[in-house]
Amino acid sequence: MRFAIFTRALQSGNRRKLSPQLFSAFSRSFSQLHSQSKRPSFGIAFDIDGVILLGHTPIGGSPIALKRLYQNSGDLRIPYIFLTNGGGFRESKRASELSELLDVNIQPSQVVQGHSPFKQLVKRYESEFIVAVGKGEPAAVMSDYGFKNVLSIDDYASHFDGIDPLAQYKKWAIKPASNENSSFKETTSSIYSQRVQAAFVVSDSVDWSRDIQVLCDILRTGGLPGREIGHQPHLYFASDDLEYQASFPSERLGMGAFRTALEAVFNRIHHNPLEYTSFGKPNPLVFQNAETVLKQLLSSLHPNAPAVNQSTPESHHFKTLYMVGDNPSVDIKGARQAGRPWFSILTRTGVFKGKENHAEFPADLVVDTVEEAVDYILEKECPQ
Numbered sequence: 049m050r051f052a053i054f055t056r057a058l059q060s061g062n063r064r065k066l067s068p069q070l071f072s073a074f075s076r077s078f079s080q081l082h083s084q085s086k087r088p089s090f091g092i093a094f095d096i097d098g099v100i101l102l103g104h105t106p107i108g109g110s111p112i113a114l115k116r117l118y119q120n121s122g123d124l125r126i127p128y129i130f131l132t133n134g135g136g137f138r139e140s141k142r143a144s145e146l147s148e149l150l151d152v153n154i155q156p157s158q159v160v161q162g163h164s165p166f167k168q169l170v171k172r173y174e175s176e177f178i179v180a181v182g183k184g185e186p187a188a189v190m191s192d193y194g195f196k197n198v199l200s201i202d203d204y205a206s207h208f209d210g211i212d213p214l215a216q217y218k219k220w221a222i223k224p225a226s227n228e229n230s231s232f233k234e235t236t237s238s239i240y241s242q243r244v245q246a247a248f249v250v251s252d253s254v255d256w257s258r259d260i261q262v263l264c265d266i267l268r269t270g271g272l273p274g275r276e277i278g279h280q281p282h283l284y285f286a287s288d289d290l291e292y293q294a295s296f297p298s299e300r301l302g303m304g305a306f307r308t309a310l311e312a313v314f315n316r317i318h319h320n321p322l323e324y325t326s327f328g329k330p331n332p333l334v335f336q337n338a339e340t341v342l343k344q345l346l347s348s349l350h351p352n353a354p355a356v357n358q359s360t361p362e363s364h365h366f367k368t369l370y371m372v373g374d375n376p377s378v379d380i381k382g383a384r385q386a387g388r389p390w391f392s393i394l395t396r397t398g399v400f401k402g403k404e405n406h407a408e409f410p411a412d413l414v415v416d417t418v419e420e421a422v423d424y425i426l427e428k429e430c431p432q
């Protein structure tokens with residue numbers, strides 16, 4: 049109502065007839081309404097481990113910080129995503145888990161995990177036989193992306209008697225119930241003769257000794273364990289973090305550590321060095337993809353608002369994209385390499401614990417917590 053009166057006053061040239069107080073109040077209302085309908089010119093990408101959560105516990109005031117990115121109604125106000133090298137579960141499952149832990153409504157499209165770029169390889173391996181490695185539900189993740197012929201390394205290894213000579217000592221190892229029936233035997237014979245075309249390390253390996261053994265078998269033999277040496281199938285890693293911060297006080301070994309171990313062993317037992325492709329931060333492609341995802345999110349928030357430069361969501365340009373992370377060699381290095389419009393913010397709640405900035409990969413800003421990071425961003429982008 050106030051907005052309508054103010055507009056009419058302006059249209060009829062009565063602007064000077066408004067009292068200064070009334071004019072100022074109308075101005076504020078107008079600018080608030082105007083800013084709500086205009087696309088924000090910035091977006092935010094948050095790392096999860098060591099910034100938002102430690103294990104399953106929110107840290108650094110993360111629930112309060114995230115709530116500030118929503119309207120009072122609970123609708124998303126500021127475009128933001130989670131950009132994590134972690135994974136093992138479908139984006140939809142991770143989004144609902146994060147929504148519960150952080151008490152805000154998070155959409156699957158706001159969760160970009162280390163393995164999310166594997167979607168781009170569906171065309172190449174859609175019907176090929178592939179093996180998925182890692183904690184959680186690696187095969188379900190890949191099936192969800194569209195890969196039609198995928199087995200988890202747990203299932204795959206269970207078809208090969210004696211492939212893991214230590215299995216009998218592993219109290220957690222459970223053989224599938226179907227082991228005894230005839231269909232399992234039929235499947236086993238087809239698994240034996242099917243060449244593995246690629247292996248995907250989707251999330252952190254749970255059983256390094258078994259996974260290094262079975263991957264060496266697959267990779268040395270051209271995808272047919274127990275057979276002769278063959279051409280190495282493709283190997284993909286969702287990320288290459290040497291370490292990450294979880295609930296334990298010091299950092300834990302990540303997928304990069306597993307890759308190092310596999311590579312060291314493989315290169316000792318095979319004549320050709322291991323060939324592989326790693327995704328995840330700090331790979332610049334991850335930051336390009338994050339920008340695209342944020343653009344799409346922004347256009348879904350403001351479907352009718354005109355873009356700053358062009359009319360398609362892809363052509364909208366952000367003035368600033370904030371990367372909030374705890375790991376200088378992953379989050380900050382990646383944002384620095386990606387260049388403008390990325391602006392890096394380093395928190396002290398995870399891997400980085402220094403007083404000053406990081407020496408090798410200095411961030412644009414260092415703060416104690418994610419709450420401070422969001423305060424800074426909102427003060428800069430949405431001054432009251």
Ligand SMILES: [Mg+2]
Nearest residue numbers: 095097098374
């Ligand atoms: Mg982290």
